[in-house]
Amino acid sequence: MFLISWLVSPQVLKLDGKHVLITGGSSGIGKAIAKEAIRRGAVVSIMARNTMKLEDAKVELEKVAGNSFKPVCFVSVDVAGDYEVVQKAVQQVEEKQGPVNMLINCAGMGVAKTFEDLRIEEFKKLMNLNYFGTVQTTKAVISKMKEQGGGRIVFLSSQAGQLGLFGYTAYAASKFALRGLAESLQMEMRPYNIYVTVAHPPDTETPGFEEEERNKPEETKLISDTSGLFKPDTVAKQILKDSVNGRFCSYIGLDGWMLANITCGMSPVHSMFDAIQQVLTVSVFRLVSFFYLFHFTRIVSKCKARKDKEQKEKML
Numbered sequence: 001m002f003l004i005s006w007l008v009s010p011q012v013l014k015l016d017g018k019h020v021l022i023t024g025g026s027s028g029i030g031k032a033i034a035k036e037a038i039r040r041g042a043v044v045s046i047m048a049r050n051t052m053k054l055e056d057a058k059v060e061l062e063k064v065a066g067n068s069f070k071p072v073c074f075v076s077v078d079v080a081g082d083y084e085v086v087q088k089a090v091q092q093v094e095e096k097q098g099p100v101n102m103l104i105n106c107a108g109m110g111v112a113k114t115f116e117d118l119r120i121e122e123f124k125k126l127m128n129l130n131y132f133g134t135v136q137t138t139k140a141v142i143s144k145m146k147e148q149g150g151g152r153i154v155f156l157s158s159q160a161g162q163l164g165l166f167g168y169t170a171y172a173a174s175k176f177a178l179r180g181l182a183e184s185l186q187m188e189m190r191p192y193n194i195y196v197t198v199a200h201p202p203d204t205e206t207p208g209f210e211e212e213e214r215n216k217p218e219e220t221k222l223i224s225d226t227s228g229l230f231k232p233d234t235v236a237k238q239i240l241k242d243s244v245n246g247r248f249c250s251y252i253g254l255d256g257w258m259l260a261n262i263t264c265g266m267s268p269v270h271s272m273f274d275a276i277q278q279v280l281t282v283s284v285f286r287l288v289s290f291f292y293l294f295h296f297t298r299i300v301s302k303c304k305a306r307k308d309k310e311q312k313e314k315m316l
C-alpha cells in the first residue's frame with residue numbers, strides 16, 4: 001500500500017481560464033499547442049524572436065477562439081539570450097494575463113550533421129537554445145507558479161532525447177540534458193503541486209523540420225523514418241493531454257510507447273498500470289531493440305558502402 005504514495009497522480013488541471021505560456025508558439029508544434037490550449041478555454045501567451053511571425057500567429061490563434069474571443073499576448077524575446085530580458089518578458093505577459101499556470105518550452109531547433117561536419121559553435125548553439133533556453137524560461141516562471149499553489153511545465157525533448165542516433169551528436173545531447181533537469185526539478189516541485197512533463201515526439205511536419213531536412217545526412221533520414229512523420233496537431237494534442245494529467249513522460253506512436261518504457265530509468269511513475277507495464281516490458285523491449293539496432297547499423301554501413309563506391313567512381 002505504501003508504494004501507492006510514490007505514484008504521481010495529480011488532479012487533472014482544468015485549462016479553462018488558465019494562463020498558458022508557450023515559447024516557440026509562433027510556429028510548428030508550439031503554435032499547434034497554442035491552438036489546442038485555446039480550444040480548451042485557456043488564455044494564451046506566446047514568445048519567440050521574430051515579431052512578424054508572432055503577429056501572424058496572434059491573428060491565426062485569435063480566430064480559433066471564435067465567439068469566446070480571448071486576446072493572445074506575445075513578446076519578442078530570445079529565450080537563450082540574457083536572463084534578465086527573459087525575466088522581463090515573462091513579467092510583461094504576467095502583467096497582462098496573470099501568473100503562468102502552464103509553461104510549454106517549445107522554442108528549440110534541430111541540426112542533423114555528422115560529428116565531424118558540426119562546428120563547435122553549433123554544439124554550443126543547440127545546448128544554449130534547447131537546454132539553457134528551457135532553464136531560463138522555467139526559472140522565470142517557477143516562483144510565481146509555486147505561489148499560485150501549483151502548475152504544469154513541459155520540456156520539448158524528442159525521440160532523439162531517448163536514444164542517440166547518427167547525425168544527432170549535438171541535438172541529442174541537448175535533448176538528453178532536459179531529462180536530467182526534468183527528473184531533478186520534478187522531485188523538488190512535487191510538494192508544490194507542480195508537475196513536469198518531458199515530451200518525446202518523433203519527426204513532425206513543421207517549418208523547423210523542413211529546414212532541418214535540407215542538409216540532413218541520408219543515414220539520419222532513413223533511421224528516423226522508422227518511427228514515421230507526424231502532424232503537429234496530433235503531437236500537440238498528446239502533449240497537452242499528458243501535461244494536464246501530470247504525466248512525466250509524453251510520447252506518441254508505437255515506437256514512442258516502446259521507447260518510453262525502455263527508457264523509463266528511475267523517472268516518476270504516474271499510475272500502478274504504468275508501473276506494472278514498465279516492469280513487464282523493459283526486458284522484452286530491450287530484446288526488441290537489438291533488431292532495431294541491427295537495422296540502424298545496416299543502414300549506416302550500406303550508406304558508407306555507397307559513398308565509397310561513388311568516391312571511387314569519381315577518382316576514375
Ligand SMILES: NC(=O)C1=CN([C@@H]2O[C@H](COP(=O)(O)OP(=O)(O)OC[C@H]3O[C@@H](n4cnc5c(N)ncnc54)[C@H](OP(=O)(O)O)[C@@H]3O)[C@@H](O)[C@H]2O)C=CC1
Nearest residue numbers: 024026027028029048049050078079107108203204206208
Ligand atoms: N519537428 C520535429 O520533427 C520535432 C521537433 N521537436 C522539438 O520541438 C520543438 C519545436 O519544434 P518545431 O515546431 O519543429 O520548430 P519550428 O522551427 O517550427 O518552431 C520553432 C519556434 O521556436 C522559436 N524560437 C527559435 N529560437 C528561439 C529563440 N532563441 N528564442 C525564442 N524563440 C525561439 C521560433 O520562432 P523565432 O525563430 O521567431 O524565434 C518558432 O516559434 C523544438 O524544441 C524541437 O527540437 C522534437 C521532436 C521532433
Ligand SMILES: CCCCCCCCCCCCCCCC(=O)[C@@H](N)CO
Nearest residue numbers: 110158159202203224227255258285289
Ligand atoms: C524497443 C525499441 C524501440 C526503438 C524505436 C526506435 C525508433 C527510432 C527513431 C528515432 C527518430 C528520431 C526522430 C527525431 C526527431 C527530431 O527531434 C527532429 N526532427 C527535430 O527537428
